[in-house]
Amino acid sequence: MNAIKAIVTDIEGTTSSIAFVRDVLFPYARAALPGFLQEHHGRAEVLHWIKAVAEENGLAADDLDGVTELLLRWIDQDRKHTALKALQGMIWVDGYVQATYKAPVYADAEASLRRWHAAGIPIYVYSSGSVPAQKLFFAHTDHGDLRPIFTDYYDTEIGGKRDIGSYERLAGAIGIPPEDLLFLSDIVDELDAARNAGWQTALIDRREDYPQARTGDAAHGHLRFERFSDIDAI
DSSP states (O other), X not given: OOOOSEEEEOOBTTTBOHHHIIIIIHHHHHHHHHHHHXXXXXXXXXXXXXXXXXXXXXXXXXXXXXHHHHHHHHHHTTOOOHHHHHHHHHHHHHHHHTTSOOBOOOHHHHHHHHHHHHTTOOEEEEOSSOHHHHHHHHHTBBTBOOGGGOSEEEOGGGOOXXXXXXXXXXXXXXXXXXXXXXXXXXXXXXXXXXXXXXXXXXEEOOTTTOSSOOXXXXXXXXXXXXXXXXXXXX
């Protein structure tokens, strides 16, 4: 691995368990979504996304029931849509603030992130979850508020995580050549896109999330680590 000037990390399956999002956050948002839209559809930030969903899918802007039904379907399909992620993030605020749950971060990830930050390496987040949801997540972890560790956050508004162009734009936004950037993810296709954009990459392959180790051809030639603490070249 060449010298690294900045690190960009995914969240789900990388710093944190896939199960938390799947078993806690998603069900909470799904149950709360209809009531949330009914109560808050007049708020500017909520109305913005309702209108965006309606326009994109040929619905009337005031068809709240239609938009709600569509968003619930997207949740069931695990659709990575920017509007859905933004609305889920707003809903999750209540759960965090009321201490219904805390965001779990793997201990090795927390320790390494702190070490890299202390060493002066800028650390960024790039996740399919909205930027507000990312900040909310790291503000309420089981290791306390980790937001000071991160320089900035990016979501799919910069592009899909399996698209080469997203990593080209992300490198431009960070202001560091792609060959000096390291992307950490548990998704091989995302790492392929980053590598094709000139980035350095590392597959995080945790047994808690992936019982069958992804070695050999399954790793697509990416450096593979089971723990952040194994990334000892940084």
